[in-house]
Amino acid sequence: MECPKCNSLVSAKARFCDQCGANLVKDVTFLHHKALEQYHRGLIDEALYLWEEALKENPEFTKAHYYKGLALYDRGELQLAVASFKKALKGEKEPFRVYFKLGLAQYGLGDLAASVESYRQALELNQKSAETHYRLGLSYLRNSDLENAQEALEAAVRINPEYTRALYILGMVHSQKGDNLSAIEKFRFVVTISPSYIAARFELGMALFKEGLLKEAADEFEKAVSSKNRFAPGHFMLGEAYRKLGEFSLAIGAYTEVLKLNPKDADTYVRLAECNLQLDLLDAAAKALGQALVLNPNNRDAQYLQAHLKEMNTPHKPGF
Numbered sequence: 001m002e003c004p005k006c007n008s009l010v011s012a013k014a015r016f017c018d019q020c021g022a023n024l025v026k027d028v029t030f031l032h033h034k035a036l037e038q039y040h041r042g043l044i045d046e047a048l049y050l051w052e053e054a055l056k057e058n059p060e061f062t063k064a065h066y067y068k069g070l071a072l073y074d075r076g077e078l079q080l081a082v083a084s085f086k087k088a089l090k091g092e093k094e095p096f097r098v099y100f101k102l103g104l105a106q107y108g109l110g111d112l113a114a115s116v117e118s119y120r121q122a123l124e125l126n127q128k129s130a131e132t133h134y135r136l137g138l139s140y141l142r143n144s145d146l147e148n149a150q151e152a153l154e155a156a157v158r159i160n161p162e163y164t165r166a167l168y169i170l171g172m173v174h175s176q177k178g179d180n181l182s183a184i185e186k187f188r189f190v191v192t193i194s195p196s197y198i199a200a201r202f203e204l205g206m207a208l209f210k211e212g213l214l215k216e217a218a219d220e221f222e223k224a225v226s227s228k229n230r231f232a233p234g235h236f237m238l239g240e241a242y243r244k245l246g247e248f249s250l251a252i253g254a255y256t257e258v259l260k261l262n263p264k265d266a267d268t269y270v271r272l273a274e275c276n277l278q279l280d281l282l283d284a285a286a287k288a289l290g291q292a293l294v295l296n297p298n299n300r301d302a303q304y305l306q307a308h309l310k311e312m313n314t315p316h317k318p319g320f
């Protein structure tokens with residue numbers, strides 16, 4: 001550490017500078033540097049204590065308010081972080097980072113209108129921040145304001161055309177607007193740039209599925225589960241795509257994978273039963289339905305199929 005007055009080396013524990021006699025425990029710059037050192041070592045409580053000490057000496061020490069906000073944010077104390085960032089704004093001459101972090105904390109609290117406002121303020125100061133446009137888009141999306149979300153995300157992508165997270169969320173916006181073809185285009189671009197982006201691969205499959213492009217959808221779900229075998233929604237949707245394609249054996253294989261991961265998923269047992277029925281595998285169907293009904297005796301589809309199965313098993317009953 002350095003003495004802020006004379007720049008000579010001093011120990012972090014020193015109370016006074018040996019060279020110039022400066023009172024280090026009351027020097028806000030010294031306290032701040034000491035706090036930063038603790039903070040970067042992950043010692044958040046110690047760092048917070050030092051910033052508090054600095055603020056006792058100078059309540060308008062902007063840097064201490066800002067970093068205190070960051071430390072509180074890291075600790076999940078978002079309300080307190082917001083208060084610190086607001087205090088930091090009062091004295092900050094270049095407040096872009098402060099508005100940005102304030103927006104993050106407000107978003108974390110679910111105060112979406114406030115986070116939108118903070119990101120907008122940040123963008124007034126720096127239009128070129130793709131990340132701020134992206135975060136603004138997320139806030140709008142969470143607030144179900146799809147038009148503004150799209151506009152903000154497109155701005156992010158104009159600045160950084162291969163910004164995969166922004167492209168992915170843009171795909172989600174198109175998807176929510178029911179524009180599957182635009183969603184497909186975005187998600188496809190994301191997986192082209194980043195083939196291991198499983199969530200984008202899955203959403204690509206979903207958009208294709210909704211568009212009725214079942215074979216293509218199945219291919220994407222297949223790729224998703226082959227790179228992440230324990231991804232139950234991927235296996236389930238693969239089963240759905242195969243079932244709708246009439247590929248019942250393949251669907252059974254996919255549903256079986258879901259049940260390995262989620263053995264208590266009654267709905268998947270029902271799907272398994274449906275596929276077995278289609279293949280005239282009545283014993284397997286009965287077994288799957290039995291399991292669905294053990295897990296959820298009120299499952300309507302299971303009740304309906306079980307009644308149907310009983311009729312199939314007694315074809316010579318009177319009047320049939």
Ligand SMILES: [Zn+2]
Binds near residue numbers: 021
């Ligand atoms: Zn000194």
